[in-house]
Amino acid sequence: MRLTLSLWQMVAVFGLVVSIVVFGAAFVADLSSERPDPVSFDRTVQRGITMADEQRALGRDVSIPRAEVFYSQYRYVVGYVGLDRTVAALTEPGHKQQFGYPLAVYVSDYSGAGATCGENGTLRASGTTGWTAASEAHYVVNGSARAPSGPVVVPFGTPDDAATFADRCGGRVVDWSTIQNLSFAEEGAVAVREQVPDRRATANETVQTARRLDTRPVSVVVGEDAPTVEAAIEAAPPNTTVVVPNGTYREQVTIDEPITLRGRNATLNGGGNGTVVTVTADRVGITDLSVTGVGNQTVGNTSTASDSAWDATVTAAYGNSDAAVTARNASRLYISNITVETPSSGFVLRQTPDAVVENVIVNGTAAWEDGFMGVVGMHAGIVVQHSTFRGGRDGIYLHRADGTVVRDNTLRDDRFGVHLMYTSSALVADNTARDQEYAGVVVMTNPDGNAIVGNDVRDAGSGIMMAGSRSYVGHNVVANTTRGLSANAGRSLYEHNVVYGSDIGITAATVLPSNTVTENDFVANDQHAVSGPGPLRWYTEDGRGNYWSGAYDLSADDGATVAQPYSPTDTVDEQLHHSDAAVVLREAPSIRALRALRGTTPGFRRGSIVDTHPLAAPANPETVAMLRNETTTEASP
Amino acid sequence: MTTVDRFWRVFAREVQAAVRTRSFLALTLVTGVAIFGVATAGGGPAGGYVPTVVDVLVVVEILVPTLAFAVGYRAMADPIARGELDVMETYPLPTWGYVGGTYAGRAVVLMAVVGVPLAALGVHVAMTAGPETSVFASHRGVDSPLLYLRFLALTLLYGLVSLSLVVLLSVIAGSRSRALVLALAGGLVLTVGGDVAVFAALDGGLLTSDSLGGALAVTPAGAYRGLVFDQVLYVAVPTRSSFVSGWLATTALVGWWVATLAGAAAVAHLR
Numbered sequence: 015m016r017l018t019l020s021l022w023q024m025v026a027v028f029g030l031v032v033s034i035v036v037f038g039a040a041f042v043a044d045l046s047s048e049r050p051d052p053v054s055f056d057r058t059v060q061r062g063i064t065m066a067d068e069q070r071a072l073g074r075d076v077s078i079p080r081a082e083v084f085y086s087q088y089r090y091v092v093g094y095v096g097l098d099r100t101v102a103a104l105t106e107p108g109h110k111q112q113f114g115y116p117l118a119v120y121v122s123d124y125s126g127a128g129a130t131c132g133e134n135g136t137l138r139a140s141g142t143t144g145w146t147a148a149s150e151a152h153y154v155v156n157g158s159a160r161a162p163s164g165p166v167v168v169p170f171g172t173p174d175d176a177a178t179f180a181d182r183c184g185g186r187v188v189d190w191s192t193i194q195n196l197s198f199a200e201e202g203a204v205a206v207r208e209q210v211p212d213r214r215a216t217a218n219e220t221v222q223t224a225r226r227l228d229t230r231p232v233s234v235v236v237g238e239d240a241p242t243v244e245a246a247i248e249a250a251p252p253n254t255t256v257v258v259p260n261g262t263y264r265e266q267v268t269i270d271e272p273i274t275l276r277g278r279n280a281t282l283n284g285g286g287n288g289t290v291v292t293v294t295a296d297r298v299g300i301t302d303l304s305v306t307g308v309g310n311q312t313v314g315n316t317s318t319a320s321d322s323a324w325d326a327t328v329t330a331a332y333g334n335s336d337a338a339v340t341a342r343n344a345s346r347l348y349i350s351n352i353t354v355e356t357p358s359s360g361f362v363l364r365q366t367p368d369a370v371v372e373n374v375i376v377n378g379t380a381a382w383e384d385g386f387m388g389v390v391g392m393h394a395g396i397v398v399q400h401s402t403f404r405g406g407r408d409g410i411y412l413h414r415a416d417g418t419v420v421r422d423n424t425l426r427d428d429r430f431g432v433h434l435m436y437t438s439s440a441l442v443a444d445n446t447a448r449d450q451e452y453a454g455v456v457v458m459t460n461p462d463g464n465a466i467v468g469n470d471v472r473d474a475g476s477g478i479m480m481a482g483s484r485s486y487v488g489h490n491v492v493a494n495t496t497r498g499l500s501a502n503a504g505r506s507l508y509e510h511n512v513v514y515g516s517d518i519g520i521t522a523a524t525v526l527p528s529n530t531v532t533e534n535d536f537v538a539n540d541q542h543a544v545s546g547p548g549p550l551r552w553y554t555e556d557g558r559g560n561y562w563s564g565a566y567d568l569s570a571d572d573g574a575t576v577a578q579p580y581s582p583t584d585t586v587d588e589q590l591h592h593s594d595a596a597v598v599l600r601e602a603p604s605i606r607a608l609r610a611l612r613g614t615t616p617g618f619r620r621g622s623i624v625d626t627h628p629l630a631a632p633a634n635p636e637t638v639a640m641l642r643n644e645t646t647t648e649a650s651p
Numbered sequence: 652m653t654t655v656d657r658f659w660r661v662f663a664r665e666v667q668a669a670v671r672t673r674s675f676l677a678l679t680l681v682t683g684v685a686i687f688g689v690a691t692a693g694g695g696p697a698g699g700y701v702p703t704v705v706d707v708l709v710v711v712e713i714l715v716p717t718l719a720f721a722v723g724y725r726a727m728a729d730p731i732a733r734g735e736l737d738v739m740e741t742y743p744l745p746t747w748g749y750v751g752g753t754y755a756g757r758a759v760v761l762m763a764v765v766g767v768p769l770a771a772l773g774v775h776v777a778m779t780a781g782p783e784t785s786v787f788a789s790h791r792g793v794d795s796p797l798l799y800l801r802f803l804a805l806t807l808l809y810g811l812v813s814l815s816l817v818v819l820l821s822v823i824a825g826s827r828s829r830a831l832v833l834a835l836a837g838g839l840v841l842t843v844g845g846d847v848a849v850f851a852a853l854d855g856g857l858l859t860s861d862s863l864g865g866a867l868a869v870t871p872a873g874a875y876r877g878l879v880f881d882q883v884l885y886v887a888v889p890t891r892s893s894f895v896s897g898w899l900a901t902t903a904l905v906g907w908w909v910a911t912l913a914g915a916a917a918v919a920h921l922r
Contacts, residue, residue, distance in 0.1 A: 023659060040800035041882065050790045057788035086793040086886060089782045114792065114886075525787065547783035585692070607709035608693045611884075620697050620783060 050084045050091075052120040052145035058082055058093025059525045061103065061483075061504060067162045068095075069324040069436075077129070077139040078161045079122045079169055081148065087114030088549060092526060097121060097153070097167040098198040105194065112527060112549065119148035119190075124179070125171040131183035135160040137168060144171075149190045152176035157185025167193065203507035203530065206463050206486040213441040213465065217397045217419035224348035224370035224397075227299030230255045230274045236263070243267050243282065247275065258282075258303065268292045274299030274348075283307035284338075289362075293341035299348040300339060309336030310357040312386040312407075325436070328413060329364070329393075335386045337362040338376075341369065345394075349374060359386040360403070367394040371401060378406020382429040382451055387411040391418055395440075398423060408433040409447075412440065420445060430456045431471070434464065438482070443467040450474035454492070457481050457503065464503075466490060476500060477513065487511060489634075493641055497521055498539065504528045512537070512634050514641045519543050519582070522623055527551040533633040536582070537563040537641070538591075543582035545621035552624060559625035561632045564591025573630055579609075580628040583621065657744040658752045665726075665756020675760055678721060682714065683768035690772055699780045699794035703772065704802045704883050711806055712876060715765055716841045719813035720834040722761045726753050727821035727919065728830035736922055747916035754818050754912060758811055765810050766803065773799045793886040801882045809875040812908045813841060816871075819915040825922070845870025864895045871907050874900035 081100040083092045092113075094100040103109060104116065128140030135158035151169040154176050159166050170176035176187045233239075233254030240246035244267045246256045252272050258280040266284050269275065272295050284290030284307035291300060314334025319326035337359040341347050347369035354360045360376035363369050371389055379385030385406035389398050395417030402424045403409035409425035412418050414436045421443040425431035431447035431454045434440060438461040447454035447469065454471030457464055461482040470491045471477040477492030480503035490511045492498040498513035502523040512535045513519040519539040520531070525548040532555040536542040542562050545551065553559055558575060565580035565587070581587045586605060589596035599605060632638040669675050686707055690696050693706030727750065730736060736746070777796060782789035820837045824830035849866050852858045858866050867873035877895030885894070 022663070037800065037804035040797045040804060043797050045793065045795055045797060045886070053788035057786075059787050084790055084792075089789045089792060090787040091790060117790075117793065525784075604689060604710060605692075607713075608689055608706060611705045611708060619702060620694060622694070 049118045052082055053091050055080055055082065055093050058091045060093040060095065061099065061526055061528070075138060076161055077127075077137050077143070079124070079137075079143075079166055081122070082120045082145065083116050084118040085113040085115070086117050087112075090525060090548075096161065096163065097169065097193065098164075101194055101196065102198040108552075112552070120145040121148045121151050121169040122146075123151070123171040124168055125175040129168060129170075129175075129179055131157070131159045135183065137161060137166055146171040151190060153188050153190070153193050154180045154183070154185045155188055155193070155196070157183045159183050159185070201484070203484050203486050203505060206465050206484060207488060207507060209463075210441060210443075210465050210467055210486070213417075213419060213439075214421075214443070217399075217421070217441070220368050220397050220419075221370050221372065221399070224299075224346060224368070225350075227274050227297060227346075227348040228276070228301055228350065230299070232257050233273075235259065236280075237261070243275070247271070247273065253297075255299075264307070266290055266292075268294065269298050269300075270294045272297040274301065275303070276301045277303035280304070281306060284309065286310075287336075289337050289340045291339045293339065293344050293347060296345045297347075298341070298344060299350075300352065301348070301350040303351075304353045304355075305338035306355045308338055308354070308356040308358055311336045312358045325414065328435075332387075332390060332411065332413060333362060333364045333392050335359045335362060335390070337390075340364075341366045344369075353377075356406070357385060359390055359406075360388045362387075362390045363392065363394075363396055364390075365393045366391075366396060369394070369396040371396065371398045374401040376401070376403045376406070376409075378404060378428065380405055380427075382407045382427075388425075388428075391415040395419075397421075402426075403428065403431075411435070412437045416440070419443070424448075425450070425454070430454075431474070432456070433458075434461065435459050436461060438462045438464065441465045441467065442469060445469045447471040448473055450476075452476060453479045454495075455479070457485070461485075471495065477516065478511075480506065482506075491637055491641070492516065498536075501529055501531065506530070509533045510634055511535070512632075512637045512641065513542075514538055514638070515645065517541065522546060522548075522551050522621075524548065530555050532556075532558055532560060533629070535561040535563075535629075535632040535634050535638050537561070537632070537638055538645070539563075541582070541588060542591075543623050545583050545623050547621055550619035550622050550624060552626065554624075554626045557627050559627045559629060561629040561638075562591075562625065565625075565628040566590060566597060575627040576630050578628075579624055579626045581622060581624045583623045654744065654748055657742070658748045658755075661744075661749055661752025662756045665753055666759055669756070669760040675722070675764065678718065679764045679767055682718060682764055683771060685710065685714065686768045686772055687775070690775075696772070696776045696779050697781075699791070700773070700776050700796060700799035700802075701794050701884065701886060703776050704799065704879070707772070708802075708876075708879060708884075711769070712809075712872060713842055715806060715810045716813040716838050716872075718764050719761055719810055720817050720838050722764060723754075723757045723814045723817040724821055724830045724834035725827060726757045726818050727915065728824045728827055731822065731825045731919075731922065732827060736919060746920040750818070750822070750916045750919050751912070754815065754915070757818070758814055761810050761814050762807055766807055769803050769806060773803065798883045798886065802879060805875060805878050805882065808904055808908075809871065812871050812875075812904055812911070815908050815911040815915065816841065819911045819918065822915045822918045822922070841871060845872050849873065864893070865899060868895040868900040869903050871904060874903045874907075878904075 078095050079097050081094045122143040123146035127143045130138050132138050137159040152173045154168045159168050234246040234250045235257045236243050236246045240249050243263050243265050250256045250273045255274040255276050258277040260279040262281040264283045281304040286307045288309040290305050312335045314330045316327045316330045319330035335358045338354040340362040342364045345367045347366050349371045351373045353375045355377050376388040388403035388409045391412045393414050397419045399421045404426045406428050408430040410432045412434050416438045418440045423445045425447040427449045429451045431450050432442050434457045436459045453476035454474045456479040458481050462484050464485040466487045468489045472493045474495050476497040477495045479500040482503045483505045485503045485506040487508045488510050493514040495516040497518045498516040499520040504524045505528045508531045510533050515538045517540045519536040519542040523546040531553040562580050586600050689710045690706050695703035695706035820833040821830050824833045877900045880894040881897050
């Protein structure tokens, strides 16, 4: 008896000692000394460059210094292209609250990488760069070294290499703390919003200039002065108008002079094989015609890609379809009042700076798989406005068409309404899109500085799907879609949009949360929002969030914002607009206790969205009232 | 028989009685369900140890005193009612030994009821926390199992302090019915009273921003919460670091512990 008792006593003492040692060690351990090792850049969540710039850098063999940041509260390693971007991000307001502090920062080490500044200062590295701790690196700033986006800061592991590089390429050598105090502030998405009026004005000027082509004197009338349209074009002196009178003309024509082709109830029939009108000259006008008999070739043969540009296969595939009008290397083209029936494309415009397409109607195929694009714009900015596109694959397809303006068009029954590829600084405004199989407006391939404003998308697969960075999505209406807004563009501003009656209102898809989402109305959606991987996102800016139908306030006062935070991804909150019982559950002490401290660890939280100041009433009341009204009218016989 | 042996007998009797009591097992299970339920609803375990602590902290702060009172409110009241203390007078075991043994026995029970579910939750976090996608390179950030261990240690210490208070009240009560009422009152003072008093003092101008941290650290609940912020959650709020004075809060918790236990022994001795 005594023995067993002693054994238990020993066990008790042992347990006590072990507990004290283990718990004591937990407090004594220094948790801040760990520093993770750098990882392969491919595996980081990246930020800082457009895909088009990246492709260009690859093609020209440009080296861009990079950085990797390990944040205290963010599970993924964040990769930055360009140290200016890195510093700009690290010093961004709210950055620390979202990600915590940087546990470790590594930068490209150009020591031993054979860094040179080639022609025009382009930074090149003959070898591969390794990683070095940012705090121990030596940086060459204000030298002549450049990347496609501008001057670059070049980091070196050893001071001697930095000094040697500075001797050769100019600039001075500084340390990490100096770099962090330099101002690399980037223009945000607000700047893009401010540019919208300018983009509209520039488009107005382009259109005014183009319309002058419609006032050229008439020189040749088909049937009177020349037997065929082709002959009339050949006979017409530059800067005059060829008139095509009433009738149908079975011809394919080429315009290689700056003339205007104007119809009077005339139809050009291309005979069903190939392109009907080919333009190869600057300042050509084509107006008031119907075009039929377009060939049915859609996707071009990519094996014919001849030039060495990185996008040669894309150009070959998407820039060679049959069309009513195809123009190449022709500036200031003007196309107006053209009606097209086409099994392939309407207008294929390659390298046609400042081309204007307005008041056209393109009727494509009933099934989108059979047809192609209403307008293809490639390699130059164009203006497409006041036009109607029905059927076919995409209403308007843009590839590397920076600065394009697409406005006041109607797009129906196709795959994508407006489709941007590698296209930055565009304006897509006031378009109406209906019944798209996939999406009303879609932006792909990480472009920068796009503005999607005042569009109205309904009954489509997706409403507006964004990608890229620093973009502005404002004042759009999206209703009755499967996915309303896909906020996959980073550092972007989404404001004053109304997303109504969709399966999912907004999808937060960037792994790195950097968007501002405020003053939007989410009404009558099955689910107001879903969030992809990544930490908690705040959808509140300067004390104002969004209107989420169902978000409520027990105080029920008339304040501008609701006192309780609303999380559209929360299990209870997402039921608030479906069932009033959710209100009762939400007020349970245990649920409230759970939420009390949640905001303290945003970086660790899995895919969720919180609006700390939800709006008490819609930010866009007229639009919401109109949509509600339409829905009730449709519902009642 | 030495004093230690007699102390051990009282202690062992308490533990054996508890092991035979199925309701403590049930209490542990229910506590586990509550803590796991809250953590799962909050989603913390998928994020890591710190988010898990964030999710369960408020519930645990209420739960620990409640469980302490459930485990301990009759610890001394029953023996006193049965006259065991009077019998003790004839034994060579000092009253403090009897009170200490009883307390230690109940403490082991409370540690099991609170500690086992929380430890299990820690293991659950270790198995579930991780990145949502393996496309990107991931790391742990500042999150660490050591932080959770700190939370567990502080919570158990808070449990010990709560239990010593309830044992004191149990001695004072001396009967089962009064023990229940006193325990409830004590629970309210512990979970609500301290903070409300500090709040009232702040409201009334008795406290300033300089003395607020000190006043909070003196109340058991404030000291516990302050230490959790100071030792565990500080990694989540990098811009703030001095929630309460760590030494003052630790001293206060240990002080409450020793004082209430000594008080219990003294009152029992006087009976």
